[in-house]
Amino acid sequence: xxxxxxxxxxxxxxxxxxxxxxxxxxxxxxxxxxxxxxxxxxxxxxxxxxxxxxxxxxxxxxxxxxxxxxxxxxxxxxxxxxxxxxxxxxxxxxxxxxxxxxxxxxxxxxxxxxxxxxxxxxxxxxxxxxxxxxxxxxxxxxxxxxxxxxxxxxxxxxxxxxxxxxxxxxxxxxxxxxxxxxxxxxxxxxxxxxxxxxxxxxxxxxxxxxxxxxxxxxxxxxxxxxxxxxxxxxxxxxxxxxxxxxxxxxxxxxxxxxxxxxxxxxxxxxxxxxxxxxxxxxxxxxxxxxxxxxxxxxxxxxxxxxxxxxxxxxxxxxxxxxxxxxxxxxxxxxxxxxxxxxxxxxxxxxxxxxxxxxxxxxxxxxxxxxxxxxxxxxxxxxxxxxxxxxxxxxxxxxxxxxxxxxxxxxxxxxxxxxxxxxxxxxxxxxxxxxxxxxxxxxxxxxxxxxxxxxxxxxxxxxxxxxxxxxxxxxxxxxxxxxxxxxxxxxxxxxxxxxxxxxxxxxxxxxxxxxxxxxxxxxxxxxxxxxxxxxxxxxxxxxxxxxxxxxxxxxxxxxxxxxxxxxxxxxxxxxxxxxxxxxxxxxxxxxxxxxxxxxxxxxxxxxxxxxxxxxxxxxxxxxxxxxxxxxxxxxxxxxxxxxxxxxxxxxxxxxxxxxxxxxxxxxxxxxxxxxxxxxxxxxxxxxxxxxxxxxxxxxxxxxxxxxxxxxxxxxxxxxxxxxxxxxxxxxx
Numbered sequence: 001x002x003x004x005x006x007x008x009x010x011x012x013x014x015x016x017x018x019x020x021x022x023x024x025x026x027x028x029x030x031x032x033x034x035x036x037x038x039x040x041x042x043x044x045x046x047x048x049x050x051x052x053x054x055x056x057x058x059x060x061x062x063x064x065x066x067x068x069x070x071x072x073x074x075x076x077x078x079x080x081x082x083x084x085x086x087x088x089x090x091x092x093x094x095x096x097x098x099x100x101x102x103x104x105x106x107x108x109x110x111x112x113x114x115x116x117x118x119x120x121x122x123x124x125x126x127x128x129x130x131x132x133x134x135x136x137x138x139x140x141x142x143x144x145x146x147x148x149x150x151x152x153x154x155x156x157x158x159x160x161x162x163x164x165x166x167x168x169x170x171x172x173x174x175x176x177x178x179x180x181x182x183x184x185x186x187x188x189x190x191x192x193x194x195x196x197x198x199x200x201x202x203x204x205x206x207x208x209x210x211x212x213x214x215x216x217x218x219x220x221x222x223x224x225x226x227x228x229x230x231x232x233x234x235x236x237x238x239x240x241x242x243x244x245x246x247x248x249x250x251x252x253x254x255x256x257x258x259x260x261x262x263x264x265x266x267x268x269x270x271x272x273x274x275x276x277x278x279x280x281x282x283x284x285x286x287x288x289x290x291x292x293x294x295x296x297x298x299x300x301x302x303x304x305x306x307x308x309x310x311x312x313x314x315x316x317x318x319x320x321x322x323x324x325x326x327x328x329x330x331x332x333x334x335x336x337x338x339x340x341x342x343x344x345x346x347x348x349x350x351x352x353x354x355x356x357x358x359x360x361x362x363x364x365x366x367x368x369x370x371x372x373x374x375x376x377x378x379x380x381x382x383x384x385x386x387x388x389x390x391x392x393x394x395x396x397x398x399x400x401x402x403x404x405x406x407x408x409x410x411x412x413x414x415x416x417x418x419x420x421x422x423x424x425x426x427x428x429x430x431x432x433x434x435x436x437x438x439x440x441x442x443x444x445x446x447x448x449x450x451x452x453x454x455x456x457x458x459x460x461x462x463x464x465x466x467x468x469x470x471x472x473x474x475x476x477x478x479x480x481x482x483x484x485x486x487x488x489x490x491x492x493x494x495x496x497x498x499x500x501x502x503x504x505x506x507x508x509x510x511x512x513x514x515x516x517x518x519x520x521x522x523x524x525x526x527x528x529x530x531x532x533x534x535x536x537x538x539x540x541x542x543x544x545x546x547x548x549x550x551x552x553x554x555x556x557x558x559x560x561x562x563x564x565x566x567x568x569x570x571x572x573x574x575x576x577x578x579x580x581x582x583x584x585x586x587x588x589x590x591x592x593x594x595x596x597x598x599x600x601x602x603x604x605x606x607x608x609x610x611x612x613x614x615x616x617x618x619x620x621x622x623x624x625x626x627x628x629x630x631x632x633x634x635x636x637x638x639x640x641x642x643x644x645x646x647x648x649x650x651x652x653x654x655x656x657x658x659x660x661x662x663x664x665x666x667x668x669x670x671x672x673x674x675x676x677x678x679x680x681x682x683x684x685x686x687x688x689x690x691x692x693x694x695x696x697x698x699x700x701x702x703x704x705x706x707x708x709x710x711x712x713x714x715x716x717x718x719x720x721x722x723x724x725x726x727x728x729x730x731x
Contacts, residue, residue, distance in 0.1 A: 076105055083118075087125065095125070096135055103142060112150045119143050137166035137175070144182060149294060153190040157183065177207035177216060184223050192230050197223065214251055218244040218259075226262055234270045238263070257283050261299045268302050268309075276306040288322060297323050339411060349403070353396055364389060412679050413713070482524040482609060486633070489553060490518045492525070496532045503540050507547070514552035519561055520633045527606050528630065534599035535565045535626055542569035542624065558634040560612055566625040577616045603628070658698060665694050670726055678710045678718045685710070 083098035099122045106115040119139050126132045140163035147156035160179050167175040184200035187193055201220040208216040225240030241263050248255040264280035267273070280303045287299050300323035307316035364385050372378060493513060504511055521528065532551075539549050547568040554562045572580065581604040607614040612629035658666065672687050688703055702725055709718035 137163040180204035273309040539567035560629040561632040
């Protein structure tokens with residue numbers, strides 16, 4: 001308690017800088033034991049005192065960077081308050097120290113967007129202060145490096161060039177050398193222009209040698225090594241990386257983390273996977289513990305590849321999982337940066353409008369003063385100007401409101417597209433990974449016929465995934481055009497069997513057909529083949545080794561023929577039957593070789609377009625059984641009749657047959673939907689919930705189409721469905 005009272009007294013009698021330190025200190029009291037208070041206070045005071053002298057103490061900064069996330073967020077919160085109070089009090093030195101402090105912490109957390117915002121404001125604040133010109137150059141340097149981290153390379157070059165001009169003006173040669181080094185790093189990622197990279201690195205090395213800055217020399221050599229790695233001159237790249245390590249060993253220092261990462265990557269590209277793992281393991285634990293997400297992503301990606309190549313699948317999976325998490329976080333940071341850039345442009349335009357309005361006000365005041373002695377003319381002129389000014393404000397307000405609405409819609413679209421891209425990326429990775437691995441593995445021995453068969457089948461599998469993806473998106477909201485022709489069941493089954501034969505043999509699965517009569521179907525041959533390939537591929541995936549798949553046939557009537565596709569797998573729970581034919585739904589996510597969830601969705605669209613149906617047999621204890629129907633010729637006289645038939649998807653004819661009570665119930669909700677669009681997702685879903693509460697089963701298809709339109713951002717589908725029901729019941 002005495003220690004606490006002492007701290008409060010010091011807090012009340014100290015400078016602004018120390019007040020914020022103790023504010024942080026008091027918040028952390030509740031997260032730490034009282035025995036840690038003195039240590040934390042001393043560390044914070046030491047750091048900020050050294051910052052005032054222009055010095056940097058890495059050990060003290062590391063103390064803050066190693067705090068737990070909750071405590072680090074608390075420190076950042078109070079540091080923001082500190083720089084705000086310093087700016088408000090026009091205390092430039094304290095403001096600069098606070099900006100240095102908080103941007104270091106934000107960079108350590110990879111919070112690049114927030115760091116860029118704080119640095120941009122700081123540069124504007126000290127822009128006209130010649131005494132802090134070098135501080136401005138330092139902030140510009142930080143902006144250049146952070147822009148590089150989020151992939152905004154052109155902006156990074158501009159910031160660094162502006163900093164370079166200031167350093168040249170003040171003859172800061174070592175700073176200029178570092179600028180050259182960072183420009184080379186950006187060009188390496190932007191275009192890999194060898195001539196420019198060597199120009200900048202050689203200039204930087206020449207200056208660094210004069211100042212005996214071995215770290216800067218090593219950094220430039222490392223950039224050259226990475227350049228040679230990109231040019232596929234791996235031996236030269238390895239030579240540069242090892243030279244960097246020798247430089248640090250001569251100075252009894254630990255090399256850069258990136259050197260080991262680059263050695264890991266280059267040895268992987270050379271095919272020396274053991275050396276790749278050897279150098280990666282030197283640094284992987286440190287990189288995973290750090291907050292440097294780009295490093296973590298790069299190292300874990302290539303470590304997973306190398307572990308996979310040497311057969312260490314457990315570590316390969318672990319690294320892949322870590323790199324995926326880093327990729328998602330970096331992607332979101334880049335999206336946030338783009339949104340922040342849009343908001344920045346909007347604020348600039350808004351300020352320009354305000355300046356223009358202010359100019360108009362000044363102009364109006366001057367005119368009124370000059371016409372004071374001409375009352376009648378002045379009054380008339382004043383009225384005219386007032387009306388003009390109000391009209392200008394009104395038009396400007398309309399323009400601003402329109403811009404706000406457009407920005408809001410664009411932001412919603414960006415978020416929707418970002419979410420869709422995430423799901424599509426994850427889906428395609430799972431779908432294409434295994435076939436691609438087979439292709440890569442088998443192409444090493446092209447003489448082997450069996451291996452070439454693997455390549456063919458894997459490529460076919462990839463083609464079907466892509467075809468399903470394109471066709472489901474294409475046909476779910478529009479009519480599928482069929483080219484129907486006569487084809488026997490046996491010919492159809494033979495074509496399908498040729499595509500799946502390799503997959504059956506790989507799991508030793510028996511394939512039987514129970515077809516007593518070779519019926520003639522009236523179908524689109526290519527689409528029918530894809531229907532059965534999708535169904536049988538699905539059955540093979542869920543059927544264990546030495547299992548069995550059977551196709552049997554039975555006429556339903558003189559127009560449709562029933563097909564029964566049964567397997568001996570684990571089966572599909574009854575609760576899942578209504579979901580398996582929807583997009584991106586998967587029957588069992590634990591099965592190795594996950595699919596996109598589009599195969600069965602395509603089957604449903606294709607079968608229903610032919611005028612048939614598809615479902616899953618209920619209460620089947622052993623395996624799963626799909627039942628589908630397709631048109632066939634029960635006798636030759638029906639052939640001409642079927643060829644002339646126009647088959648339409650049932651969704652294209654929305655008929656609800658509502659009674660008067662139901663029309664009165666649904667009418668206000670249809671009007672609400674007409675005033676919205678597919679981007680008002682939350683509002684549309686609220687109206688759908690209200691419609692569902694009416695329990696009118698006749699509206700299920702209408703609700704499904706509305707939900708489909710907002711999921712796919714399809715405004716045309718949304719409007720057409722609303723117009724159809726409105727035309728029926730709101731006339």
